[in-house]
Amino acid sequence: MAVNLQQAIDIGKYLVTQRLLGRKRFPLVLMLEPLFRCNLACTGCGKIQHPKEILKQNLTPEQCFAAVEECGAPVVSIPGGEPLLHPQIDEIVRGLIERKKYIYLCTNGLLLEKSLDKFQPSPYLSFSVHLDGMRELHDRCVDRKGVFDIAVQAIRAAKAKGFRVTTNTTIFEGTDPKDMQEFFDFLETLNTDGMMISPGYSYEWAPDQDHFLHREQTRALFREILAPFKTGEKNWNFNHNPLFLDFLTGEKDYECTPWGSPSYSVLGWQKPCYLLNEGYYSTFQELLAKTDWSQYGQKSGNPKCADCMVHCGYEPTAAMDAMQPQNMARALGSVFGRN
Numbered sequence: 485m486a487v488n489l490q491q492a493i494d495i496g497k498y499l500v501t502q503r504l505l506g507r508k509r510f511p512l513v514l515m516l517e518p519l520f521r522c523n524l525a526c527t528g529c530g531k532i533q534h535p536k537e538i539l540k541q542n543l544t545p546e547q548c549f550a551a552v553e554e555c556g557a558p559v560v561s562i563p564g565g566e567p568l569l570h571p572q573i574d575e576i577v578r579g580l581i582e583r584k585k586y587i588y589l590c591t592n593g594l595l596l597e598k599s600l601d602k603f604q605p606s607p608y609l610s611f612s613v614h615l616d617g618m619r620e621l622h623d624r625c626v627d628r629k630g631v632f633d634i635a636v637q638a639i640r641a642a643k644a645k646g647f648r649v650t651t652n653t654t655i656f657e658g659t660d661p662k663d664m665q666e667f668f669d670f671l672e673t674l675n676t677d678g679m680m681i682s683p684g685y686s687y688e689w690a691p692d693q694d695h696f697l698h699r700e701q702t703r704a705l706f707r708e709i710l711a712p713f714k715t716g717e718k719n720w721n722f723n724h725n726p727l728f729l730d731f732l733t734g735e736k737d738y739e740c741t742p743w744g745s746p747s748y749s750v751l752g753w754q755k756p757c758y759l760l761n762e763g764y765y766s767t768f769q770e771l772l773a774k775t776d777w778s779q780y781g782q783k784s785g786n787p788k789c790a791d792c793m794v795h796c797g798y799e800p801t802a803a804m805d806a807m808q809p810q811n812m813a814r815a816l817g818s819v820f821g822r823n
Contacts, residue, residue, distance in 0.1 A: 487586075487678070487723065488607055488648075490607060491586050491607070494558055494584075494586070495512075495558055495559070495586075495803070496807075498512075498558045499512075499803060499804065499807055500807070503807070509743045509772055509777075510556075510743070510744075511555050511556065511557035511743060511744060511745070511746050511768075512557055512558070512559060512744045512745065512799070512800040512803055513557055513559040513560070513561050513744065513745045513796070513799070513800070514551065514552060514555045514557040514559070514560045514561070514745075514746060514748065515561050515563060515745050515746065515747040515748070515758045515796065516543075516548055516551060516552065516560050516561065516562050516563075516748055517543075517562075517563055517564060517565065517747060517748065517749035517750075518542055518543040518548060518562065518564075518565075518567060518570050518573070518576060518749075518750075519539075519541065519542045519543070519564060519565045519566075519567070519569060519570050519750065520534050520538060520539050520541075520564065520565045520749070520750070521539050521540075521564070521565045521566065521569050522564055522565045522566045522569070522592075523566050523569065523592070523594055523595070524566070524592050524594070524626050524627070524628060524631070525627055526592075526614075526625055526626045526627065538750065538751070541750040542570055542571070542572070542750070543748075543749070543750055544572070545572050545575045545576045545579055548576050548579070548580075549576075549579050549580075549583070551748040551768070552580060552583060552585060553583070554767065554768045554769075555746060555748070555768050557585075557746075558585065558586060559585065559586045559587075559588070560580055560585045560586070560587050560588070561587075561588045561590065561612075561745075561796075562576075562577075562587065562588065562589045562590060563590045563758075564590065566591060566592055566594070566595065567589055567590060567591060568589075568591050568595040568596065568599050569595070573589075573599075573602070574602035574603060577589065577603060577609060580608070581606050581608045581609060584608065585608065586608055586610075587608055587609050587610065588610050588612040588650065589609065589610070589611050589612060590612045590614065590652065591611060591612070591613055591614065592613075592614045592626065592631065592635065593613045593614065593615075593631070593634055593635030593636075593638040593639070594631065594634055594635070594638075596611060596613065596635075596638035596639075596641075596642060597634075597637060597638040597641045597642070600641060600642060600645055600647070603647070605645065605646040605647045605648070607648070609647070609648060610647075610648040610649065610650050610677060611642055611647055611648070611649050611650070612649075612650045612651070612652050612680065613635055613638065613639055613649060613650070613651050613652070614626075614635070614651075614652055614653075614654075615632070615635055615636075615651050615652075615653055615667075615671070616653055616654055616655075617653070617659075617663060617664065617667050618632070618663065618666065618667050618670065619632040619633065621663065621667075622635075625654075625656075636674065639651075639674050639676065640674065643674070643675055643676070648677045649674075649676050649677055650676060650677050650678040650679065650680060650723050651671055651676055651678075651679050651680065652679075652680040652681075652682075653667075653679065653680065653681045653682070654682055654683070654684045655681060655682070655683055655684065655697075655705065655706075655709070656683075656684050656697065657697050657701060657705075659705060659709075661705065661708035661709045661711075664709045665709065665712060665718070668718070668720045669718075671720075672720065672721065676721070677721075677723070678721050678722060678723025679720065679721060679722050679723060680722070680723045680724065680795065681722070681724070681732075682793075682794050682795040683697045683702045683705075683706075683732070683793050683794060684697065684794075685759045685792055685794045697791065697793075698791045699782075699790065699791045699793060702732065702791070702793050703732070703733060703734035706729075706732040706733045706734075707733045707734065710729060710732070710733055713729075714733070724795070724799070725799060725802040725803055725806055726814060727802040727805050727806055727811060727814075728795060728798060728799050728802040731793070731798055731801075731802060732793060736802075736805075738798050738801040738802065738805070739781050739782060739783055739801060740757075740780065740781040740782065740789065740792065740797040740798060740801065741797060741798070741800040741801045741804070742756045742757035742760075742777065742780050742781065742797055743756075743757075743771075743772060743775075743777070744796075744797070744799070744800025744801070744803075745757065745758055745796040745797065745799070745800060746758075746768060746771060748768075751764050752764035752765055752766055753765040753766070753767065753768055753770070753771040755771060755775050756771075756775050756777070756779075756780050757780070757796070757797060758796045759792065759794060759796065759797070760780070760788055760789075
């Protein structure tokens with residue numbers, strides 16, 4: 485698990501505090517969406533299909549800070565859209581660092597290299613660069629040639645300037661396990677600070693509806709992809725709780741924790757989670773109190789949840805499981821050395 489030691493300690497303290505306070509539902513990662521605009525139209529994305537009047541809107545820095553403080557999560561992921569299109573993204577990031585939040589600024593990499601001078605390296609800031617595979621596969625997923633090379637160059641430039649850089653990879657039906665293993669080997673040569681992997685979610689608005697995985701397909705595919713890692717043949721640097729990887733391969737059976745990664749955007753607090761859009765609330769407390777959580781998750785029987793194994797719903801579950809005595813040693817071991 486490629487997080488720095490202080491981050492692991494701070495998140496551990498937060499989880500222990502929530503447990504001691506007896507809180508049943510609490511956030512771990514805030515999905516802060518300051519805008520929906522993007523400079524790409526990826527085939528598996530269901531986040532940018534909004535009316536033009538919505539796409540033109542931005543959250544102000546003050547709105548972002550208010551949401552972060554109201555939510556209280558120790559980690560803030562900034563997806564999009566493309567966050568680097570936001571004219572005040574540097575001000576937003578500085579404010580979050582001042583609040584000692586661990587930030588993952590997600591980007592497709594097209595604007596990253598030219599934007600680096602807006603930021604200062606910090607243990608609280610990681611650029612999370614979207615890469616879905618090697619050149620041919622990634623450029624096909626984002627529906628534009630040349631994006632892979634630009635993103636890789638941006639990663640190298642960011643690392644050269646001392647920034648933390650992770651990657652995020654969405655895996656779809658038809659992925660060749662050997663190709664993905666080759667891709668992980670390549671990422672190791674870039675000296676990134678961790679790789680995030682997740683099966684795609686079948687957004688209703690996504691242009692490509694033919695390559696989303698069903699649950700058993702996900703488990704079978706990830707067992708093949710991660711086999712060299714599980715046997716110790718490979719030592720890939722994943723930015724994941726090892727228990728989440730066990731979940732992907734079917735060694736663990738978790739229920740979703742949708743409130744663990746709440747989503748806030750120009751439209752408000754999204755019900756019930758980052759992936760499903762069934763309305764909005766004006767406050768985080770309304771989201772927690774008014775959402776009928778029994779209607780969501782695999783066990784609910786909701787068909788929209790049946791095949792979802794995405795990290796934003798299950799990493800919080802794995803984080804809580806890591807607090808169990810029998811799992812603590814393994815979770816801690818993944819902080820000090822690769823698991």
